[in-house]
Amino acid sequence: MGLDVVSRTPADVSQDGAVALEARADHAPARARGGAWEGASAEKHFLRYGMMPHMLCPGCGHGIVLDSMLRALARSYETLDDVAFVAGIGCSSRVVGYVDACTLHTTHGRPLTFATGLKLARPDLEVVVVTGDGDGLSIGGNHLIHAARRNIDLTCVLFNNEIYGMTGGQLAPTTIPGAYTSTSPMGNHERPFDAARLVEAAGGTFVARAQSFRTRDFEEIFLRALDHKGFSFVEVMTDCTEYFGRTNRLGNGADLLFSQARADVAIEADLAGRPTLQEVPARPVRPVMEMGVLHESRRQTLEEAMGLVEDGS
Amino acid sequence: MSRVNGSNGKVPARTPPARLEAGNLVVVGVGGQGVILASNLVSQVLLDAGYDVKKSEVHGMSQRGGTVVSHVRFGPEVHSVMVEPGSADWIVAFEWEEGLRSLSYLKPNGVALVSTERRIPPAAMLDHRDQSLKYPALGEVPFGVLALDTFAVAGDAAAAVPAVAQTVLLGALSVLLPFPVEAWQASINAWVPRKALTGNLRAFERGRALAPEVRAAEVAARTAARTVESGPEVVPSASASPVAHNGAKRSRDGVAEHLLPVVRIERSWCKGCDICVAMCPEKCLVLDELDVAVFARPERCTGCQLCALLCPDLAMDVLWVPAGDLTGWLFANEEDRVRAAADPR
Ligand SMILES: Cc1ncc(C[n+]2csc(CCOP(=O)(O)OP(=O)(O)O)c2C)c(N)n1
Ligand code: SF4
Ligand code: SF4
Numbered sequence A: 001m002g003l004d005v006v007s008r009t010p011a012d013v014s015q016d017g018a019v020a021l022e023a024r025a026d027h028a029p030a031r032a033r034g035g036a037w038e039g040a041s042a043e044k045h046f047l048r049y050g051m052m053p054h055m056l057c058p059g060c061g062h063g064i065v066l067d068s069m070l071r072a073l074a075r076s077y078e079t080l081d082d083v084a085f086v087a088g089i090g091c092s093s094r095v096v097g098y099v100d101a102c103t104l105h106t107t108h109g110r111p112l113t114f115a116t117g118l119k120l121a122r123p124d125l126e127v128v129v130v131t132g133d134g135d136g137l138s139i140g141g142n143h144l145i146h147a148a149r150r151n152i153d154l155t156c157v158l159f160n161n162e163i164y165g166m167t168g169g170q171l172a173p174t175t176i177p178g179a180y181t182s183t184s185p186m187g188n189h190e191r192p193f194d195a196a197r198l199v200e201a202a203g204g205t206f207v208a209r210a211q212s213f214r215t216r217d218f219e220e221i222f223l224r225a226l227d228h229k230g231f232s233f234v235e236v237m238t239d240c241t242e243y244f245g246r247t248n249r250l251g252n253g254a255d256l257l258f259s260q261a262r263a264d265v266a267i268e269a270d271l272a273g274r275p276t277l278q279e280v281p282a283r284p285v286r287p288v289m290e291m292g293v294l295h296e297s298r299r300q301t302l303e304e305a306m307g308l309v310e311d312g313s
Numbered sequence B: 001m002s003r004v005n006g007s008n009g010k011v012p013a014r015t016p017p018a019r020l021e022a023g024n025l026v027v028v029g030v031g032g033q034g035v036i037l038a039s040n041l042v043s044q045v046l047l048d049a050g051y052d053v054k055k056s057e058v059h060g061m062s063q064r065g066g067t068v069v070s071h072v073r074f075g076p077e078v079h080s081v082m083v084e085p086g087s088a089d090w091i092v093a094f095e096w097e098e099g100l101r102s103l104s105y106l107k108p109n110g111v112a113l114v115s116t117e118r119r120i121p122p123a124a125m126l127d128h129r130d131q132s133l134k135y136p137a138l139g140e141v142p143f144g145v146l147a148l149d150t151f152a153v154a155g156d157a158a159a160a161v162p163a164v165a166q167t168v169l170l171g172a173l174s175v176l177l178p179f180p181v182e183a184w185q186a187s188i189n190a191w192v193p194r195k196a197l198t199g200n201l202r203a204f205e206r207g208r209a210l211a212p213e214v215r216a217a218e219v220a221a222r223t224a225a226r227t228v229e230s231g232p233e234v235v236p237s238a239s240a241s242p243v244a245h246n247g248a249k250r251s252r253d254g255v256a257e258h259l260l261p262v263v264r265i266e267r268s269w270c271k272g273c274d275i276c277v278a279m280c281p282e283k284c285l286v287l288d289e290l291d292v293a294v295f296a297r298p299e300r301c302t303g304c305q306l307c308a309l310l311c312p313d314l315a316m317d318v319l320w321v322p323a324g325d326l327t328g329w330l331f332a333n334e335e336d337r338v339r340a341a342a343d344p345r
């Protein structure tokens, strides 16, 4: 023993991650397919080339998350023929249109219901649901908690940009206190949802939170969510540059990424006395949030209970 | 850093205490954690005690949450500013991984005070060729390493300003250095802005109260069952990185080949969001007059991939090409590149 830890051992996510990654390095690399340019990285082969460039605004964090998801998939899948992406409505939900897998672009708030039907009909498919904070937590909030309660074997990625991007920047159930949106011109007075903890409480068996900025962490978490048997939920904090960023005068895409590392900005401001974003009057401050895998457990899934797949619980 | 940097070459006014002739300290962390401030603070204590002090720091990527390293050397007269690997008496690490990575600087009987705070940079290069980071498991960490959960130790002292928690490490360091607590307090007073002052003083006190644990780590380091000659357990240091000099070796049919990083930009996908330009640690990228990113300074690129990882439009790829083929890979439109490099926006 060469180590004394005073008070608490460090978070072991990185060490687990490194181990998981080494194991995965043995997987066959993604097969290069037509479409991408010479030398393009593996994840580009999972894009629908005809659809690019995508419709997201300059600097929109959803694009970074899309790239990270594809990069993660390219590490474990040769093709996406047995992967289905199901999305609702919103800028976030729109990203599935660029993934060269089986994709369903469904109605607002209902991707989980479509995905539930799909998964029960085809339990062999890996089903990924992409939703937004508006899509998944307001209009689709009920579907979210019931999917978690049923513990159906889906992976749900919720892009949380703290606003309704697609429809012009309205208040979302995730908007942080004080933030300006087109429907909170005096600043938000409502308490936001903690989406991850909500899903955990509702019965989700894999619950994690990540940031678009920490792309490599998101990759690890997403792969673990895919591997998990049962309802996996990954909330990923991303940035709406066009509405959230502009309305709150938070700067451009790069500034918003920096503000995800919020604590750093606060430190700079406090200790160095340098002008930073922090000094913009009445700027809403992003709360410190727990990141990483927040909950993981094993419980009989809906498919197992229905006898559609062998019960391994 | 005019207040602490440099030496006038004169013999110091006050003779340093005999117990401590000279010493080497390495302070590491990531951008924004206050590494530089902390090393200034220590240097001030040393200067006030009459030592000649030299301090040197690397903080190139600090804004992006990258590594910040500060070397502090002191003695009756100091010439070189750099601490050699294997010669640091103390390491103070504000971040867990950075601390482990810096252990190669530690003397066999040195003490490392390492915060368990974990801040992985956005692109921690997990699969970056053969540069993949490897850290010792907890059980393999050498003797003399004291892991501190600075947030738990600081408690409410860091409630208002989380960064203050790291001052616990300075409190712990103060146990190992023969200066009165007043000297440290004076330095904190001189360097820390008003609003963070009380928190810092309290966090310092709490770190200093860890004297028993710190002393135990010191004793463990001295009596550890490892020979002085074998040095501390070696963990890959930043300087061991195979791309430190902008290139990587690849072997094709057993023949080593020199590869260089090239960023390929799909111009028709780029929306000119400026993220890659702002994030590139080497400032290789600029926006041209059409607001499209251009790989303007290929010679500086380290292939770190930060640009490609964070491009929201999936418009970038970092390719490694044989040095001989480089010009072919650089842009079809060489004119664009030259013009943009000459007139960056
Ligand atoms: C039934 C229905 N109600 C309202 C809308 C309008 N609508 C489209 S997207 C959206 C909000 C999307 O917000 P979010 O899921 O957070 O996605 P973002 O654009 O922020 O990524 C709304 C209210 C709709 N399309 N259908
Ligand atoms: S409106 Fe916001 S969320 Fe939608 S694409 Fe633009 S930046 Fe992204
Ligand atoms: S890969 Fe090169 S161009 Fe891209 S961020 Fe790194 S140094 Fe800059």
Ligand code: SF4
Binding pocket: A059, B265, B269, B270, B271, B272, B273, B274, B275, B276, B277, B292, B293, B310, B311, B312, B313, B314, B315, B316
């Ligand atoms: S990050 Fe991508 S979209 Fe943005 S300026 Fe750079 S290349 Fe263009």
Ligand SMILES: [Mg+2]
Binding pocket: A090, A092, A132, A133, A134, A159, A160, A161, A162, A163, A164, A165, A172
């Ligand atoms: Mg949204």
